[in-house]
Amino acid sequence: MEEIANIIQQKVMIHTAGLDLQCKICSNCGTPIEHVITFNGVPRKVATNCKCRAEAYKKKLADEANQERLRKIEKLKVCSLMDEGFRKCTFENWEHTKESEWLYNIGLKYCENWKQAKEKNQGMLLHGVPGTGKSYLSFCIANYLIDQFVPVIATSSINIINKIYEGYGRNGELGELEIINLIQEASLLILDDLGAEHSGRSGKEKQIIYSILDARIRAKKPMIITTNLNVQQLKEKLTGSDGVARSFDRIVEACQPLEVIGTSRRIKKAADNQRCFKQLIS
Known part of the structure; x- marks a missing residue:
């Protein structure tokens, strides 16, 4: 009981x-x-957590993630061309002409579909004569994505090579590895004016370029590359002493070649300046 x-x-x-x-x-x-x-x-x-506390916590995590991305972006500027002039390259400042409209649309669509491009490692190889807007387009894409907190680095092959050579006197090969690793942190790499570098130092430049391209593709991180050379010229420029075009093969593996044609803006500007000068002295 x-x-x-x-x-x-x-x-x-x-x-x-x-x-x-x-x-x-x-x-x-x-x-x-x-x-x-x-x-x-x-x-x-x-x-x-009630609804408002849960939302506040979620926002806090998002803000912390954005801050971490911003820190990465600032860190990436060490090896970049991202100066005051770079920041002026935006789609809002685009000079719309019949020749440039298709290029504008390609760039904007790439940004709007960035998540898909990143997932599928889709990049572009913009080639054509100087002054047709290749660099400007790539920098517009970079600024658009940076404003969305995407870590982007915009640099040139010459800039990377010079930074690495500068580091040899201080850190030796470790400096080279650190710079290449830093470049790989970016979600998108803009590599401007590829092919403008000289071919000295027993092919060292080609080795550096290949290391960067190979690391990006292995990490499945996209690139946008600009060059003033045509596709065949670029292939010949990047071909090693053994006759194998390793770097070029890496580029076409991940970057869709697009020829940018049109009137050179630089030549047009030079002609405008010449007319202004003649009016000044007449």
Whole structure:
């Protein structure tokens, strides 16, 4: 009888406890800040995040992620061409002409579909004569994505090579490895004016370029490359002493070649300046 009485008393206590477990409600959003769980048959109240606290925590994590991306972007500027002039290259500042409209549309579509491009490691090889807007387009893409907190580095092969050579006197080969690793941190690499580098130092430049391209492709991180050479000229420029075009093969593996044609903006500007000067001195 005593055992039965104890069981009945426990059931009454549990039932009574359950009646007292009314969860508190957030005065701000009106959702519970507590909920009831059952442990060993006994209901208990435990704290939980209400809707507004959960959203605030989610926002905090997003802000921290964005700050980390911004720190990466600042770090990437060490090896970049991202100066004041670079920041002026935006789609908002685009000079719309019949010749340039198709290029504008390609760049904007690439940015709008960036997540898909990143997932599939889709890049571009923009080639054509100087002054047709290849660099400007690539920098517009870079600035658009940077404003979306995407880590981007925009640099040139010459700049990378010079930075590495500068480091030899201080850190030796370790400096080279650090620079290449830093470049690989970017979600998108803009490699401007490829092929303008000279071919000295027993092919060292070609080795550096190949290391960068190979690392990017292995990491499945996209690149946008610009060059003033045509496709065949670029292939010949990047071919090693053994006759194998390793770097070029890496480029076409991940970058869609697009020939940028049109009137050179630099030549047009030079002609405008010449007319202004003649008017000045006449």
